[in-house]
Structure formats: C-alpha cells, structure tokens
Amino acid sequence: MLTGVPATIFYILAAMIIGSAVMVVSMKNIFHSALFLVLCFFSVAGIYILLGAEFLAAVQILIYVGAITILMIFAIMLTHKLYSAKIKQSNEQVVPGLIIVGALLIATLFALGNTAWKLSFETPEAQSTVGIGKLLLTEYVLPFEVVSVVLLTALIGAVIIARRE
Template identity: 40%
Template sequence: MVQQVVFILIAIFTLGMALGTVISRKLFHAALFLVGTFAGVAILYVLLEAEFLAVSQVIVYIGAIATLIVFAIMLSRSMMDKESGAVNKQWWAAAGGSVLLFAALALLLSKVPFATTSAAVPDDTIAKIGSQFVGVYVIPFEVVSVLLLVAMIGAIMLARERHG
C-alpha cells in the first residue's frame, strides 16, 4: 500500500519534471528539470529493488551526462538570453507525435508477456551482474570498452583546441 502511494507520488513528480523539461523557457532550467526527471526514475528503480540500476542512474545520468549538458549550456549561452522559447509554431505537431508514440508504446508493452516471479529479490544481485559481465555477456562487456574508447577518441578530436 505504502509502496503504491510512493510510486504514484514519484510518478507524478517524474512526469511533472519531464513536462518542465519540455516547456521551460530557459534552457538552463530545462536541464535542471531533466536532472529532476533522472532522479525520479532513479527512485522508481529503488522501488523495484534494483539498487545497482538506481545508483548507476544517478551516477551516470545526473553525475556525468546532466552535468555535461548543463556545462555545455554554460559554455555556449549567456544567462542573459532570457527567453529562448521552447514553444514554436510546430508545438501541436510535436505534442500529437508524442501522444501517438505514448499510445503505441503502451499498446506494445501491454502485449509483451513479461516473465514475472513472486520470489524475493536475491541479496547478491550485484555479484551476479558482475559475474555475468565476465561470463555470459563477456562479448558485450568488451564491446562496451571499445565503444567507450571510440567515444573518447571522438571527443578528443572534436573538442581539442586547434592551434595554427
């Protein structure tokens, strides 16, 4: 019961933050609303007893990616450009598209038979994730490292200050 109440409150919070991200007039505020959205999703993961996913969500999305976004905004835009105007003439098309996408996703997810179990979440989930990284999923694990390497080289190529 308590869990459901908390879920509803958090869901409302997350959706509100997401809406704020879309309609906020200042780009910096939109980024902060995005941080709120990420935090809400992290709390939803906690409610699902997926601790590792929750902390990863906070560390990677809030700690790294949102910081990067906020930072890019700080680098490229003055605070004095007050109204950047998130709403333009095509807002109704975007809203319609979003509603359609939501309907399609809801339909799809309701059709998928998810494997469920009533058993409690095992205590050593993180150790299991870890041993599967180097066991069953070793190829994706190594591919991730290549992907990160490529991302890093790309970042260096793009962001390096060129001289001469």
C-alpha cells in the same frame, strides 16, 4: 488506483518523473531544464530501487546525475548567450507535435493493455549486485570488453571534434 506503501511510493515517483520531464521539454530557460533533468534522473533511480535493482540505481545517480547532467550544464554555460529567457525555445511544431505524440501514446497504451505478458512469479535473487557482477564477467564478458572500446572511441572522438584547429 492501488493502495499500500509501495503503490503510494510508485505514484509519487511517477508524478515526479512525468512532471519534471514535462518541465524539461517546456521550460523557457534551458538552464532550468537541466536542473529539472536532475530531478527526473533521481526519481528514475527511485523507481529502480522499487524494482529491486540497487546497483542500477547507484549507476544511474553516478553517471546520469553526476556526469551527463554536469556535462550538459557545462555545454549550456559555454554557449552562454543563448539561454536567456527572451529567446524562443520551441519551434512552430508544437501543435503537430502534440497530436503525433498523443496518437503514439494512445497506440502504445492500447498495445500494452492488449498484450498478455508471460509473467513469472519465482522469487528473485536477493542481491542483484552479486548476480550482475558474476554475469558481467562470465556470460557477458565480450560485450563488457567491447563497450570499453566504445567508450574509448567516444573519448577520442569528442577530443578530436571539439579541439581548436
């Protein structure tokens, strides 16, 4: 355990993330799951701010909290009858799932503990937004343009899939 203000904030955010993520996968009512998903995304935005990525934190809140979760809640509303508390929300794979996930977690943490990362201690640039903006329009301009085509394809695809015949 570490002490100090950043460490305390980190532990609070981590507890909120993991706690709300566990609620997302275990709540009986899928609508409550969606609300816990909002809390989880907000806490992840806090982690981004702690890591010095303010722009990404803003994008996280705008897109995940503002768009994706609202879309999920719309879909839950449209498939209305299914989320009442009486319907069983998990299948029979809970115990095998727990075993597999636990084994995966132990293997991942073991690998993390035994890897020597090439850490760098240079002082980071103060303004991440400026740096990201410059990189997106110079070095990463091709992926930046291609991803707009991906978004357009998803838009057209969603309309074509969901429309009535």
